[in-house]
Amino acid sequence: MGTIATPLMNSAVRRPMAGTLAIYLKEAKYEFLKLLRIPMYTASVLLFPLMFYILFGLAFGKQQIDGVRQSAYLLATYGTFGVMGASLFGTGAAMAAERGLGWIQVKRASPMPPFAYFTAKIAVSIGFSAIVVLLLTLLGFLFGGVHMSPLAVIKLIGTLVAGCIPFCALGLVIGYFAGPNSAPATINLIYLPMSFCSGLWIPYLFLPKFVQQIAQAMPSYHLSQLALGVVGAGRHESSLWHWGVMLAFTLLCLAAARIGFRRDEGKLYG
């Protein structure tokens, strides 16, 4: 046994916490810039919910649904729709592309803290979710005649943005199991039917009975009910129940993502 000490050793000095935090922030910053510069992403994530809201929420805003103005009702449901899109595309599509094309390998080989990668994806999904919800709220207030107390506004935005977590978790699963090119299509195949079944486009009470039953299993239904509760509509079920289902869904997805993460090792060879 020989012991080797080289002058190169001092480069392995432990990085202070501040340095690690700086990496996390920088990773998130560039992740944000990266997505912001992809027109496909910003169009599907920002423009679609805003466009739908203008067409259905504002144009017919004066009608009443479920005891509230349609513009307020749809603010809650399109808010949910926007959060879903931002999270699924921001986490799932980006990851599937980077995993399939080898970029994730370059990152993994570097001394990047492994969690910085996932944290950045989730942070950016939260950031885009917040932007969508803010813009929708702004539209609702300015052009839709929505009235809410400042506290209710904060509660609505907070609920919707926190609700992006189950969709980020689902995004991780898609990121690990979908191919780089098929991921966006896969996301649309999940996200659009899920939105419909959860009553994000057509209010829940107008949905056929069997679709209403399917909705119970969707995190998007539970999030939209929480948001609707804030604007004074919805089915007024227990919030704890809604959060509980979303938490269970998140844990289920994380378990599946973990399988993908482990399976990922040993994929390429040459």
Next chain:
Amino acid sequence: MLATLEENQTARMSQVRPVVACLDCVTKSYGTVTALREVNFRLEGGELVAVLGPNGAGKTTMIRILLGLAHATSGRARLFGSDPENRAARKRVGAMLQVGKVPETLLVREHIDLFSSYYPHPLPMAETMAIAGVTDIANKKFGDLSGGQRQRVLFALAICGDPDLLFLDEPTVGLDVEARRMLWAEIRKMISRGKTVLLTTHYLEEADALADRVVVINRGSVIAEGAPAEIKRQTAGRRIRCVTSLDLATVRRFAGVVDVRQDRAALEIRATEAEPVIRELLARDERLSGLEVSSAGLEDAFLALTRGDDNVNNHSEVA
């Protein structure tokens, strides 16, 4: 961090250098495919080693295991004396891997800025960019770059942390001659600054021009190892070309002949020594013409070494 060294066999070298990375009897299987077969490999500080082999030989798998991107099915990999997944070890390593696509909407300088932040003592940004030759494209989006420029950016990401050990997986693929020479010069500079480099290549010229030591692998096994000159010595030393009426089978039986190939009208013979073979050829065929003798390049050595592609057992004969 301390690196330990079992069975210090390397002590035969005039000066003992630390082992910075090693594989101990590593086998890697992907389902029924065996990518590496009981590979032993040692990389010493300050060395420039080239791993040479055809596509699918196991070069990339070797690097992936040394980087902790893949786990050995059996055997053990060490990086600076610890597990390759250890982050302290990774902070001393830079890697240029073959990658399908890099996020295209980030600027070159943004990519470098991000990767520099992973390391405790990165090079100044301007220096990284100068070394990799990307200063003039710093403000371009990655997606707008040419193939050669992309390779240079990947090289920049590998060196930006001023690593002690650099892994380069086929670094010059897609580069033109000038860019390739430039990269070679930079790799040599890394060595002169005391760094260690492991590169894989199937450009034999590259291994010959750069490496202190060449490891030839094929079908997952190391089939030869040594200085480029040694590798050449281990196999056919000379190449003889002539037009003759003698057939392949006859010539193949001559003493000292390693390989014979028909090349249009001529025969191409590789032999350990040229003279006895030529004497025999001339004695048997008076009308022999177009005789040429040259020394075999690394390319011939390589071909001779990997010739037994169809039969793995052949390797023991040549290695």
